[in-house]
Amino acid sequence: MKGARLVVWVALGVALGYAATSSGQNLTVPLPAGCTPALSGNTVVCGGGTTPPPVCAPTPPVCPTQPPAGCAPCTPPPEPPAVSCGELKVLDGGEFTFNPQDTRDIALGRGDREVYIMRFTPAVTDSGKRSQISAAEHGSGAHTKTVWMSRTKCEMIPETQRSSTAYPTVQVSVNGTAPVNMAPGETWYYMIRNIRKSGGEWRNTCGEKACGERITAYMWASTKKPAKKK
Secondary structure, eight states: OHHHHHHHHHHHHHHTTOSTTOOSOOOOSSOOTTEEEETTTTEEEEOOTTSOOOBOOSSOOBTTSOOOTTSOOOBOOOOOOOOOOTTOEEEEEEEOOSSSOEEEEEEOTTSSSEEEEEEEOOOGGGTTOEEEEEEEEESSOOOOEEEEEESSTTOOSTTTEEEEESSOEEEEEESSOSSEEEOTTOOEEEEEESEEEETTEEEEOOOTTTOOSEEEEEEEEOOSOOOOOO
16 A cells, blocks of 8 residues: 555656656645645646636746746846956946945046946836936046946947936836836846047046046935925
8 A cells, every 4th residue: 555655646746747857837845825736737726716726837937027826936037148348447336226225436547448337136026116326426526427227248339328427317217117127137237437429439538637536326316306395
């Protein structure tokens, strides 16, 4: 009897998609509350009551689409191939987030051969948020700075350029409608340089005495207009 019972459980495990050769999702084990096995299609049905129960798909959806509880998590969108920054010196700004508001100083020096790069990967809990990244210089006076935002590091092309002023500002959102709209799981890069386009050519905006070394980036400053004073 013990041998016969073992054979039955192995067969059930294969039917549920738990075997290494199964084409079904990697499902949570043990099954979550309210889930029952379905002995066809390598699926586990979750739910109950009169609501039609969701079924795990053979392939996890791409984020931000979320699978039903008890199914394999969604897979983040693939990141585009890397692009070289060439001879530019890359200053790594690390990660930045929506919460709390992130303010930091950027040291770009006095030339145009450096690029400061920060990255951001929004979470599902960031969906619906909208904000902005703005920069202001401290030191010897304002000069033009150009910023880009792209899913590809070092991709500083016309399509990814977002602002080229003394006070560059970029509007961003997660699952929203801002000019830079992110999806949860995507990695985005913010890039800033001391350059501007003049006569069809990129030119350095910093002379030996023309710009300071400190730029404060106010990430995720609120986009809401302040209430009018009564």
